[in-house]
Amino acid sequence: MIDLFPLAGPLLFRFDPEVAHGLTIRALKAGVIPAGRGVDDPVLHTRVWGLDFTNPVGLAAGFDKNAEVVDATLKLGFGFVEPGSVTPRPQPGNPRPRLFRLVEQRAVINRMGFNNEGLEAFAQRLERRRDAARRAPGVVGANLGKNKDTVDAADDYVIGVRRLAPLVDYLAVNVSSPNTPGLRALQGREPLRALLDRVLEARAACGLSRNPPVLLKIAPDLTVEDKSDIAAVALESGIDGLIVSNTTIARPDEIPQALRGEAGGLSGRPLFAPSTSVLREIYALTNGKLPIIGVGGISSGADAYAKIRAGASLVQFYSAMVYAGPALIHRMRRDLAELLRRDGFKSVGEAVGADHR
């Protein structure tokens, strides 16, 4: 693929981060960012939840909040994409500025607060895509959130499930964004059990011939008790998998003084170690029975491979795109394939959880 990022990157960095993001979405919509799909190395093919992924590298939630660039991002080479988080009603999110680059640390702090156009606009775009003659190949999930002013959170997730279950390959229940007051409390044992029961009930009530898998996306900032509760509830409830993890509210020492006081979730390179350690623990606590999407600080094929060995069946990233551009997807797939072969694995599936054996 032609890599325009060495030219476009420095230009984008002259804009406020949110403006730069808006320009990127517009460029993707206009088709001016060259597609880099190519053909995936067969060693990268993997089957999870009965879904075929030509490669295990996905685009994490928050990049395409309104499902505007599903095909355009798949064409960049991702094996799967996860538009959202979407809330039932449109909402503006937090006041700006709410997105900060930490260039030296290759990190991002965001407190967007689920700014999005709402469920109807999101679903209609997916319907238009479903009815279109041509679609980019790849798996498409949807990440569900709740409106800031909704009192019973489960109501909002149920609305999301009803509208989107027929339109996507999987559903992610996001209870881990640090920017919606009270959201992360849904990770506690009882609230989580009640929430997941209602979500699964809503999915069953759709009466679909094929139920989209339901995945729970969790935070990296959890106590030992939280983690064992989540693992137990995830296994008992009958959900299909986990996404580990969202951004962190921690501020490691390397975060400069000027920005460490900014509220919000930290992502990118400093999140790699803590999120991988939570992934490793959750894989062990669930005895490898639930497929996990590993996300947090991935910026190379080696990082993706490390998450897979720690227990991830699939991986996602977002922040590294800001610093390396879309050509990273191609490099990541190539390097991951090489690492799998080097260690004698014939497929991604064989390497999942290898560190635990």
Ligand SMILES: Cc1cc2nc3c(=O)[nH]c(=O)nc-3n(C[C@H](O)[C@H](O)[C@H](O)COP(=O)(O)O)c2cc1C
């Ligand atoms: C600007 C921004 C917005 C995000 N919005 C969402 C969101 O709406 N829902 C969600 O589940 N995660 C959201 N995330 C978290 C990412 O999906 C991912 O879990 C996190 O950034 C860690 O991955 P990374 O280090 O590769 O960025 C957002 C991240 C960023 C940087």
